[in-house]
Every structure is written in structure tokens, then in C-alpha cells.
Amino acid sequence: MGVSEASVIDGKAVAAGVRERVAGEVAELVAEHGVKPGLATVLVGDDPASAIYVRRKREACAEVGIESFHHEPSADVAEAELLALLTRLNADPAVHGILLQLPLPGHLDADTMTLAIDPDKDVDGLHPVNAGRLMQGREGLVPCTPAGVIELLDHSHTELSGAHAVVIGRSNLVGKPLVQLLLARNATVTTCHSRTRALAAVCREADVLVAAVGMPGLVGADMVKEGATVIDVGTNRTDSGLVGDVDFEAVRHRARALTPVPGGVGPMTIAMLLANTVRAARRQLEHK
Ligand code: NAP
Numbered sequence: 001m002g003v004s005e006a007s008v009i010d011g012k013a014v015a016a017g018v019r020e021r022v023a024g025e026v027a028e029l030v031a032e033h034g035v036k037p038g039l040a041t042v043l044v045g046d047d048p049a050s051a052i053y054v055r056r057k058r059e060a061c062a063e064v065g066i067e068s069f070h071h072e073p074s075a076d077v078a079e080a081e082l083l084a085l086l087t088r089l090n091a092d093p094a095v096h097g098i099l100l101q102l103p104l105p106g107h108l109d110a111d112t113m114t115l116a117i118d119p120d121k122d123v124d125g126l127h128p129v130n131a132g133r134l135m136q137g138r139e140g141l142v143p144c145t146p147a148g149v150i151e152l153l154d155h156s157h158t159e160l161s162g163a164h165a166v167v168i169g170r171s172n173l174v175g176k177p178l179v180q181l182l183l184a185r186n187a188t189v190t191t192c193h194s195r196t197r198a199l200a201a202v203c204r205e206a207d208v209l210v211a212a213v214g215m216p217g218l219v220g221a222d223m224v225k226e227g228a229t230v231i232d233v234g235t236n237r238t239d240s241g242l243v244g245d246v247d248f249e250a251v252r253h254r255a256r257a258l259t260p261v262p263g264g265v266g267p268m269t270i271a272m273l274l275a276n277t278v279r280a281a282r283r284q285l286e287h288k
Contacts, residue, residue, distance in 0.1 A: 005252055005253060006230075006251070006252045006253075006254075006255040006256055006257055006258040007156070007256070007257045007258075008252070008257075008258060008259075008260055009152050009155065009156045009231075009257055009258065009259045009260075009264060010263065011148075011152060011259060011260075011263050011264040011265060011266060011267045011268055012263055012267045014151055014152055014155045014267075014268065014271075015148075015267035015268050015270070015271040016271075017155075018151060018268070018271035018272065018274070018275055019060070019063065019064055019271050019274060021275075022064045022066075022271070022274045022275050022278055023063070023064040023065060025278045025282075026064055026065040026066060026278060027065065029278065029281060029282060029285070030065070033285050035281070035285060036065065036066070036067045037065075037066045037067065037096050037097070037277050037278050037280075037281035038066065038067040038068070038069060038094045038095045038096050038097070038277075038281070039057075039061050039066055039067070039068050039069070039095070039096070039097040039098075039099060039123065039273075039277045040068070040069045040070075040071065040089045040092075040095045040097070040098045040099065041054050041057060041058055041068055041069070041070050041071070041099045041101065042071045042072075042073070042082075042085065042086070042089075042098065042099065042100045042101065043070070043071070043072050043101045044072075044073050044074075044075065044077060044082065044100075044101070044104055044105060044108065045073075045074065045075030045104075045105050046075060047103075050101045050102075050103075053101060054070070054099075054101050056270060057099065057270055057273060058070060060270045060271075060273075060274055061274065061277070064274055066274060066277055066278070067094070069089075069094070069095060071085060071089075073085065075105050076105070076107075077108075079107070079108055079109075079112070082108060082113060083112075083113070083116050086098065086100070086113065086116045086117055087116065089117075089121070090116075090117065090118040090121060095121065096121060096277060096280045096281035096284055097121050097122075097123035097273075097276065097277040097280045097281070098117050098118070098121045098122065098123065099123055099124060099273065100113055100114070100117065100124075114126050114127055115127065115128070119133075119140070119141070120141075120280060120283060120284060121280055121284075122141050123141055123144075123273055123276040123277050123280055124141075124143060124144065124273075124276075125140070125141040125142045125143035125144065125147075125177065125276065126143060126172065126173070127141075130142070131172065131176075131177070134177055134180045134181070134184075135180055137184055139283075141276050141279065141280060142177060142181065142276070143172075143173055143174070143177045144268075144269045144270075144272035144273045144276060145173065145174050145212075145233060145265060145268070145269050145272070146174055146177040146178035146181055147177075147181070147268075147272045147275070147276075148265055148268025148269055148271065148272045149178055149181075149210060149231050149233065149265060149268070150178075150181050150182075150185070151268060151271075151272070152231060152259060152264070152265065152268060153208065153229060153231065156229055156257040158207075158208055158229040158257065159207075160182060160185040160186065160187045160208065161185065161186040161187070162186060162187070162188070163187050163188070163207040163208055164187070164188050164189075164190070164205055164206055164207050164208070165182045165187040165188070165189045165190070165206060165207065165208040165209075165210070166189075166190045166191075166192060166202060166203050166205065166206035166208070166209050166210070167179050167182070167189065167190070167191050167192065167210045167212065168192040168193070168196075168199070168203070168209075168210065168211045168212060168213055168218070168219070168245070169192075169193065169210075169211070169212030169213050169233070170191050170193045171212070174212040174233055175191065175193075175212050176191075178210060178212070179191050182208070187208065190202060190205075190206075199223070200222055200223045203219065203223040203224065204222075204223060204224070204225050205225065206224075206225060206228055207225065207227075207228055207229070208228065208229050208231070209223070209224060209225075209228050209229070209230045209231070210230075210231045210233060211230075211231070211232050211233060211234055211244070211245035211246055212233035212234065212245070213234055213245050214234055214235070214236060214245065215234065215236070215245055216234070216236045216238055216243045216244070216245065217243075217245075217246075217247050218234070218245045218246070219232075219245055219246040219247065219251065220247045220250050220251070221247065221250040221251050221253065221254050224251050224254045224255055225254075226254050227254075227255070227256045228254070228255050228256060229255065229256055229257045229258070230246055230251055230255045230257070230258045230259070231258075231259050231264070231265065232244035232245055232246040232248070232258070232259050232260075232261050232264055232265065233245070233265045234246070234261065235261065235266065242261060242262050243261055244259075244260075244261030244264070246258070246261075248260060248261070
């Protein structure tokens with residue numbers, strides 16, 4: 001017997017709430033310091049999908065009053081030239097956050113470029129210094145998607161303290177930082193990945209289950225404990241459109257709350273980028 005149908009967590013509405021909060025914080029910063037937070041976006045080359053992502057990020061900045069400074073080096077930009085641009089942005093006091101859109105063309109190493117960004121302007125939270133800060137529970141910039149997952153869990157009134165949270169996926173972008181964030185909220189966290197044995201049995205133990213893999217239909221009803229909160233980070237383009245990692249129709253009869261794809265985690269990512277930019281600006285202004 002399943003529980004009554006899960007409540008569907010509305011990522012668009014939660015993201016709109018975050019954007020509204022950020023707009024208020026921007027106005028406060030302008031009033032207190034006379035400074036508009038600024039985000040530099042760097043798009044290397046002309047990959048159409050990346051161009052759309054960056055355009056959406058810039059539009060979102062404009063909506064909340066964040067200044068954006070766009071740079072579009074050509075696809076064959078030399079490593080030294082891109083490094084020089086990042087160095088200039090690091091030194092520019094009008095730029096509080098730097099977003100280097102990934103992936104980069106093959107001749108450029110994403111790790112090298114990420115390391116060149118000032119950790120205090122690293123609004124994607126990918127610099128090892130920020131990963132270390134997160135691991136040690138220090139103030140820093142957290143990757144946007146996992147930060148958005150925590151917002152969704154809070155919004156759905158999911159108790160994290162003492163709960164068993166299972167995260168499927170261990171990437172530096174999503175899985176690992178999410179594990180740290182859940183741990184910081186006093187969850188008991190299990191990380192699963194491609195070598196995990198008895199994945200279904202482990203997942204069935206979860207009060208909070210997060211799928212961040214990139215495999216349509218990976219999580220079926222047999223992997224979900226009755227009454228669990230299920231967050232689907234997966235984004236998979238299929239012939240039938242955009243789908244997540246969770247079999248939504250099957251799982252909605254077992255979970256207490258569940259995110260849809262699209263309209264769940266996706267909208268949170270840009271909202272958290274805006275939040276990170278304002279956080280970075282505040283810290284830089286306070287530590288000047
Ligand atoms: P990734 O770097 O490819 O990592 C995928 C993870 O899934 C790896 O840790 C991998 O394990 C694990 N995995 C692969 N097959 C598995 C299996 N059969 N069983 C259990 N675990 C398995 O991907 P990512 O960057 O973390 O992204 C994950 C998904 O989230 C993708 O669909 C991506 O598009 C989506 N995403 C969405 C957003 C958003 O805004 N909504 C943002 C970022 C990512 P190993 O480590 O052992 O290889």
C-alpha cells in the first residue's frame with residue numbers, strides 16, 4: 001500500500017522566492033555601500049547551449065539588480081589570454097563574482113582556469129579552497145545546484161537533523177558538496193555511486209533521497225521508502241523530452257514530497273548563483 005500522493009515541490013516558486021530575497025539584499029547593499037553587486041560572465045567560444053545558459057544568467061542578474069559584465073573570448077583563445085582575463089577580473093573591484101561557463105574548448109583545462117579564479121569571487125563554488133571551506137564548515141561559496149537542493153528540502157519542511165540522507169552521485173559539482181551540506185545540517189549521510197552494491201536496498205533506507213546521476217528511470221518505487229522526500233537532480237534529454245533520474249509517476253505514490261523534472265532543481269541553480277553573487281559582494285565590501 002502506498003501513502004497518499006506525494007506533494008510536488010515547486011522549484012519555480014521556490015526559486016522565485018530566492019530571487020525576491022536576493023533583490024531585497026541587492027537593494028540593501030546599494031543603500032548601505034552605494035555599490036551594485038557585479039557578476040562577470042565568461043563564455044569561451046560559441047557553443048549554442050552554453051550561450052543560452054549564460055544569457056539566462058545575465059537576464060536573471062538584471063532582474064534582481066545585479067550588474068553583469070560579459071566577456072566572450074573566441075573558441076581558439078590562448079590559455080595565457082584567458083588566464084590574463086581572469087586575473088583582470090580578480091582585480092576589478094566592480095566584479096564580485098566570476099562565472100566561467102563550462103565546458104571549455106578541448107585545448108583549455110577547466111581545472112587550471114578554475115584555480116585561477118579568486119576563491120572569494122568563485123560564485124560556482126568549484127575552487128578547491130571553497131570545497132575545503134565547505135568540508136571544514138567554514139564560510140565560503142557553495143556550488144549552486146546542491147545549495148538549491150537544500151533550499152528545496154527546507155521549503156518542503158523536510159527534517160534533516162538525524163535523518164538518513166542518501167545521495168546517489170559523487171561529482172565535485174553536485175554529489176560531494178551536497179553530502180557536506182547535508183552533514184552540516186546533521187543528517188546521517190550515505191554516498192552512492194556507480195560501484196555501490198545493492199543500490200536499491202541502500203536507497204530504501206533513506207528518509208531523504210537525492211539522485212544526481214544522469215540516468216533516466218534509475219530510481220523506481222522499489223528504491224524509495226514510504227514517506228521519504230525525493231529530490232531529482234538528473235537532467236536527461238530523451239525523445240520524450242527532458243526527464244530526471246527518478247520515475248516520477250511510480251515514486252509519487254510512495255514519497256512524501258518529490259521534485260519534478262523540469263521545474264524542480266533546475267530553476268534553483270540560477271537563483272542560487274544570484275544569491276552567491278550577493279554573498280560574495282557583501283563579504284568583499286565588509287572585508288575591504
Ligand atoms: P557526473 O559528474 O556525470 O556524476 C554522475 C555520478 O553518478 C557519478 O558519481 C557516478 O558514479 C554516478 N553514477 C553513474 N552511474 C551510476 C549508477 N548506475 N548507479 C549509481 N550511481 C551512478 O554528473 P553531475 O555533474 O554530478 O550531474 C548529475 C546529473 O545532474 C546529470 O543528469 C546532470 O545533467 C544533472 N545536473 C543538473 C543540474 C540542474 O541544474 N538541475 C545541475 C548540475 C547537474 P562514479 O563516480 O562512480 O562514476
